[in-house]
Amino acid sequence: QVQLVESGGGLVQAGGSLRLSCAASGRTFMNYALGWFRQAPGKERDFVATISWTGASTYYADSVKGRFTISRDNAKNTAFLQMNSLKPEDTAVYYCAARRNTANSIREYEYDYWGQGTQVTVSS
Numbered sequence: 001q002v003q004l005v006e007s008g009g010g011l012v013q014a015g016g017s018l019r020l021s022c023a024a025s026g027r028t029f030m031n032y033a034l035g036w037f038r039q040a041p042g043k044e045r046d047f048v049a050t051i052s053w054t055g056a057s058t059y060y061a062d063s064v065k066g067r068f069t070i071s072r073d074n075a076k077n078t079a080f081l082q083m084n085s086l087k088p089e090d091t092a093v094y095y096c097a098a099r100r101n102t103a104n105s106i107r108e109y110e111y112d113y114w115g116q117g118t119q120v121t122v123s124s
Helices: none
Strands: 003-007 010-013 018-025 033-039 045-051 058-060 068-073 078-083 092-099 118-123
Touching: 003 092, 018 033, 018 092, 018 118, 033 068, 033 078, 045 068, 045 078, 058 068
Parallel strands: 010 118
Antiparallel strands: 003 018, 018 078, 033 045, 033 092, 045 058, 068 078, 092 118
């Protein structure tokens, strides 16, 4: 069992930056691919970014490509989402997820563990 806890969310002005963290406990998430998803008010949860367990493979939603960077530190059981050039449309609850597979995935249903989410609000 893996427990995931996100942190780093908050209120930021458009054009600003935030760095989200996802800390895993319970067991190491070595050999687990990780992903970030987000859910805006009144909308479905959407894929944001994913990273393989080695960190060698990453993939991003078109809406965040070039602005967000996903990374991980397996020695510290922590994943990160660096978000730059934030826009009001990035406002959402951001979720970290882990899947029992080394390969990354953009599919929400392929993830086995989820955090509780952290709110990101971008003001215009």
